[in-house]
Amino acid sequence: MGAGEEALKALENALVEAWNDLPDRLFEQCADSMPYRVQAVIDAKGWHTKY
Incomplete structure (x- = not known):
């Protein structure tokens, strides 16, 4: 696994962890x-809303 692939996997892991940390x-x-x-x-x- 190259450095780019390792960085991508680390990003994926961080995103999954952040998603799982969101409260229900x-x-x-x-x-x-x-x-x-x-x-x-x-x-x-x-058109635009406050949301």
């Missing part, structure tokens, strides 16, 4: 906010 509640909050986010997009007629 974060995903629940994102899912709970989806109706408001979708409505904001509808109200903005597809």
